[in-house]
Amino acid sequence: MNEPEFIKNILSDDVDDKLYLGIDVGSVSTKCAIINERNELLYATWTRNDGSPIVSTQENLKYMEEVLPDNIEKSICGVGTTGSARYLIKALIGADIAKPEIIAHAIGASAYTPDVRTILEIGGQDSKVILMKNGIVTDFNMNSVCAAGTGSFLDHQAVRIKVPIEEFGDYALRAEEEVSIAGRCTVFAESDMISKQQEGYSKESIIKGLCKALVRNYLNNVCKGKKLYPPFVFQGGVAANSGIKNAFEEELGYEVIVHENYYVMGAFGSAILAKEHVNGHISSFHGLKVSEMNLALGSFGCLDCANRCTVKYLVRQEDKSRVTGREKDDAIFARWNSRCGKW
Amino acid sequence: MEAPQQTEKKRIKVGIPRALHFYRYFPFWKKLLEELDAEIVISPLTNKKIVEVGVTHGFGELCIPVKIYYGQLLRLVKDHPDLDFIFVPRYVSEVKDSYFCPKFLSLPDVIKILPGIPKILNFEVNVKEFPISTAAVELGKQLGKGQNKALNAYKEAQKYFDEYHAFLREGASVNQALRLVQIIRPFTLPKKKSEGDIRFLLLGHGYNIFDTFINLDFQKKLKDQGVNHITIENLPESIFKTPVIVNPRGAKLQNYWRHEEEIMQAIRYFLTKGRDEIDGVIFLISFACGPDSLIAELIMRDMKVVGLPFLEIIMDEHSGEAGLLTRVESFVEMIRRKKKGLTVGRRNKLTIKSA
Structure with a gap:
């Protein structure tokens, strides 16, 4: 089992509070957060999910069962999901609510910084900007066709120049000279970086140049045409990178706040949303036992129309060989991915 | 039994791809062509296969709606090998000093490169050069109809099109209304x-x-x-x-x-x-x-x-x-x-x- 890479746990052994769980299943990582009635973050984890949201969610629940107090399951009064796999995970664990990550991030950020006006969020595969006023989202934007400047690209470059991604920020801070890297497109950025390396610039300067280029790209593409007001909050996985944070501060001319729990803000926000939604009612949460269910993914090609969708389904492991996915059967947990919504 | 078949000439079969201006003008076209005694067939709703075919035949610069037009056109030709004409109107300008996208203007010419395309039925709307009634007369000629018949068809089509628009303004959705046009039903609003x-x-x-x-x-x-x-x-x-x-x-x-x-x-x-x-x-x-x-x-x-x-x-x-x-x-x-x-x-x- 994968141990979460980041863990925060200040949950006391005797839980007497009502707790709310938020799960954010994104393209690269799965984040879990547990809050109490007063929106205090008591438990948080960050795990790479290697592209399998179900297994990763199950492992996370299992981990919770192991490390958290015994009565944790009873204390959870509401569960929210967010991220690109929110509906799948909602079906899997019986969550009360599935909300898009933009709203979850906005809620999370404004819980810590109530007067936040601009949220810069850069994750594994996408980047967003969220504008707020008086605690209400007024506008947002996501990167559309291009993933330049997201976590995946930084990961890739870190491997290529053999600098651990965790040290990217420190390298950038040590840079002594300015190097201009083309950040408009990752293909150009990469070839530009290679030529700058061959011209003899230090790794430090190149990394700093890369950070600045990505920030410029983000501000020009994702924030294009929007007026950004302080205070700024920077969150999502890339907020760990102090090089990017500094580049933001240089470009914007304002302080950029990175909260200590920047990496679980989506899950945190979704836990708050769950609390808001449940509002005293009984949660539909299936409980932590979901982690013990042996589930398998199956798929079949639906030939009912010319769209030929590949329908995916979730089924109990022991029934996998018995069912084709097309029939109505208790063993089939969820079905999705058909255009017409028939399955 | 042979006699009536000989006198009553087989109706001319015209195909209309379900794409681009279809969503804007279909009721008008349908009435116009039917008043000119043509039989109309339209291609099915867009699906993955149609898009794939369209993307294969379209070149890179095109937007996806035009590629879908290609796909719909080829699907139509494949489903109905007996088409006499394919209706590819050229909308240049419908109102003075206002134009449509060049990709639309060039459609009747560009689609000729596609394989197995039957004869193209022209209908050019360009009010800067000539009124739409003239276009209707030209259309009538291609279908072997006289001027009066064509002008009358145009009048009827316009009347029907006005009714269609009035129905939309009452609050009907375009998809609802197009469906009613297709199955030849009166324009009545569904229950709220x-x-x-x-x-x-x-x-x-x-x-x-x-x-x-x-x-x-x-x-x-x-x-x-x-x-x-x-x-x-x-x-x-x-x-x-x-x-x-x-x-x-x-x-x-x-x-x-x-x-x-x-x-x-x-x-x-x-x-x-x-x-x-x-x-x-x-x-x-x-x-x-x-x-x-x-x-x-x-x-x-x-x-x-x-x-x-x-x-x-x-x-x-x-x-x-x-x-x-x-x-x-x-x-x-x-x-x-x-x-x-x-x-x-x-x-x-x-x-x-x-x-």
Whole structure:
């Protein structure tokens, strides 16, 4: 089992509070957060999910069962999901609510910084900007066709120049000279970086140049045409990178706040949303036992129309060989991915 | 039994691809061609196969709606090898000094490169050069009909088209109305269903909004979230009377593009009198559409002034459902929370424990 890479746990052994769980299943990582009635973050984890949201969610629940107090399951009064796999995970664990990550991030950020006006969020595969006023989202934007400047690209470059991604920020801070890297497109950025390396610039300067280029790209593409007001909050996985944070501060001319729990803000926000939604009612949460269910993914090609969708389904492991996915059967947990919504 | 068959000539069979201007003019075309004794067949709803074929035959510079046109055309020809004609009208200018996209103007010429295309039935609308009735007469000639018959057909078609538009202005959706046209039913509004709490204006070319495949059934996604929407076809005629001056203080430019002008006129209404009739505006654009991207920027600036939320969605053949859904859901949620005044920060000020 994968141990979460980041863990925060200040949950006391005797839980007497009502707790709310938020799960954010994104393209690269799965984040879990547990809050109490007063929106205090008591438990948080960050795990790479290697592209399998179900297994990763199950492992996370299992981990919770192991490390958290015994009565944790009873204390959870509401569960929210967010991220690109929110509906799948909602079906899997019986969550009360599935909300898009933009709203979850906005809620999370404004819980810590109530007067936040601009949220810069850069994750594994996408980047967003969220504008707020008086605690209400007024506008947002996501990167559309291009993933330049997201976590995946930084990961890739870190491997290529053999600098651990965790040290990217420190390298950038040590840079002594300015190097201009083309950040408009990752293909150009990469070839530009290679030529700058061959011209003899230090790794430090190149990394700093890369950070600045990505920030410029983000501000020009994702924030294009929007007026950004302080205070700024920077969150999502890339907020760990102090090089990017500094580049933001240089470009914007304002302080950029990175909260200590920047990496679980989506899950945190979704836990708050769950609390808001449940509002005293009984949660539909299936409980932590979901982690013990042996589930398998199956798929079949639906030939009912010319769209030929590949329908995916979730089924109990022991029934996998018995069912084709097309029939109505208790063993089939969820079905999705058909255009017409028939399955 | 042979005698009647010989006297009653077989009707001419005309194929219409379900793409591009189909979503704008189909009722008019149908009436016009049927009044000229033609039999009409149309291609099916867009599906994955049709898009694939279209993408294979279209070259890179084309937008996805034109590629779908290719796919629909080839599908039509494949399904109906006995077509006498394929109806590919050329819409240059419908109103003075206002034009359609060049990709539309060149359609009847460009599609000739596609394999197995039957004879093309021409219908050129270019009011700068000649009235539409002249185009109708020319169309009649190609179908072997006389001038009077053609003029009468044009009159009937226009009358029917006006009825169709009146029906849309009553509040019918274009997809509903097109279905009624297709199955030859009278225009009657369906019973009003339960109202959502939010109302959007959905902007965009008909082939982007009403082709449920390319936009991943966008209207259903809105409905599923309890959102009502209107399109510019539902708005009163009076809105579209005065031209929009793009920069009143500068060179006083007018819109060159016909459809973009209509969108801007609609927007003008919601900037002023109609401000409180809607809660937000969504603009569906196909990737690489020049005219749309131009006015999207203009609309965005206007929306900021009046504080109407605006969401621009760019679609192409690679559009993923997840990204689209995230945008739409967030947009709806944003507006809903705003209406309810739901905030987190100010209400309950936090004391954060440190780890």
